[in-house]
Amino acid sequence: MEIDNSKKTIGRYLITAALPYANGLKHIGHLAGAYLPADIYVRYLKAQKRDVVFVCGSDEHGTAIPIQAMKEGTTAQAIIDKYHPIIEQNFKDLGIAFDIYHRTSAPLHHETAQEFFTVLNDNGDLEVKESEQYYDEATNTFLADRYIKGTCPVCSNDNAYGDQCEKCGSTLSPEMLINPVSTLSGNAPIKKATKHWYLPLNRHEEFLRNWILTEHKDDWRTSVVGQCKSWIDGGLQPRAVTRDLDWGIRLPLSVNSQPLTEEAASLAVNGQRSTVNNVTKDDAGKVLYVWFDAPIGYISATKQWALNNEKDWKPYWYAPDTKLVHFVGKDNIVFHCIIFPVMLKLHGNILPTNVPANEFMNLEGDKMSTSRGWSIEMDDYINDWIKKENGGEGLADVLRYYLTQIAPETKDSEFTWKGFQDANNSELVNIFGNFVNRTFVLMHKLCGGKVPVFHNEIIDDADKQLIVDIKASAAKVGALLEGYKFRDALFEVIDLARKGNKYMQDKEPWMVAKRETVDGILSAEGKSSIDNCLHLCLQLTANLTILINPFLPFTAGKLCKMMKVVNRMLEWENAGRIDLLKVGYSLREPQLLFRKIENEEIEAQLAKLKASSESRQQINVTKVEEVKAQKELEPVAAEIVFDDFAKIDLRVGTIVAAEKVPKADKLLQLSVDLGFEKRTIVSGIALHFAPEDIIGKQVTVVVNLAPRKMRGIESNGMILMAEDTEGKLHFINPEISVNNGASVK
């Protein structure tokens, strides 16, 4: 190769892809949402010889990890040590080429996150508030994030978590859940006071409005700007950045009690900032909220990369000319466009240039979900397709191709196995693979396995048009990739291959060879015509290799081998050139780039999906039954003597009035006629009975229970109910109406 490209790099980019939780396998919807587009973009930037660092890693904190540990009957540490290497290897097998895949359990990350918190806290950029939070008395745990479940107020999904509803993607807080229960014990929680540090987003509304809704309204995706706008318009609230948990990054003890910077000090004096809220030994049970520490993971990953490569990490996070781009799914927009940028601004870092978030990818008509068994894990794809055959890495490219072709860039999209098969068979095999294969086969057959001469004197309109098309495609694909339009860019590459097929079909060099050969000798005109056609087809193949490389790196690697060129040919400035392959250069035999995918293979995958979803449902049903069985088998309480029982005064009464207690979804305020008096009793039955349905019913009442205040109402007694194994409540009435005040013995 005689291509002289200077080695210097231009621009500076720090590219991040959302840190996946190391709590289980990740599916191809995750791949399509963040990792694949990030990888395509990075490969393109590197081909442009720009200075790029691509960071990612495992998110190993938050309640998702200990919850998975409970499910697997092991420790949180064992969970992250199990899943971190699997996920890292899955990404490698699918060609996602991070410069570093770090972990948030690394000491370097803990230090980095603690330093970040300290800077914000010492500058008075955080507030401290005491509030009542849900608490599980059975396990002595505050119920943050995934430790609490309930009904989503947005979509009514019964299994929404305290931080997010996985069904509709809404960001939630535990207080927003309807009928919250502890995921640890299954019990309804109580409220308990606790102290936390908050990031007062409300102080930064003007900055966010200007920065997102004005500065970036045109260059960020509409859906991203739209989601940010609705967050900002909805009113920004202080957001807790600490949690009462024992898994996570401990709060760093304060050493300063004065703001660090003069600016912060003067603002504090003027009352524009909170005073510094020291972290003391009393706060030892608190950790940083996972969503505070996780994005800082991008910074600690960059630091570790710099250590590994003897580079300076600081320009990537402080130099104003660095372009920081976060690739995420739409459920992470708020964290990367609102919360993390506020943190970065306060800490003195650069802000993201863009956050090209994707929508969701569904699967065969339904939402992808690992817990429901309705998903394709990256690990499964790798085992079922890539590892099963020699040269199987080509099948990694098939998945990359289809996921990009249906990338949910502007709206939700859908993966179907039929679509996957079609994309492979009718585009990769029939268009791209076919063009390359015919070019190589004919070049070996008609040109002796060498790049033929181009005879300029007989250039015709079809040749000229193809040259124009090659140059135009190169420019167009580059522009689309710069604009994060990966789907359109890929379409353009395939369209160029399609044009190549048409060119060859029109020129039909195999027919020319037949027609122009007399007595075993090919005429000079015939030879020139064949040479020109195959020369251009080979230059087009070299161009297709450069253009397809960001999308299908394994295929580009095979093509380089066939053409006997080194990777430097893949540098983007070569795209559009038609002198990439030197005349007379001998090329290798063609390799099969893509194979046909048969109907049986697709049917097997569909059957597997169905089976996994059914078995998962079965497991879920069994779990419910286990819970029921546990309820039935609840042990009999400790023995008591008759005198203990005799202390309880039970009477029959009639409910004469019932109303809901304001702001308490579970409580009804009852008025019960006991014959000798009417009593006010507050009872936790509001979820089971409507007030109007129970008036007139007789109930058994504990009448000598000490009075208790609930929601400011004094309750004088307790009504008895039977609870069945499904948790439903039933009245225990006398079989016929008896006089109010009658004793129950």
Ligand SMILES: [Zn+2]
């Ligand atoms: Zn929801």
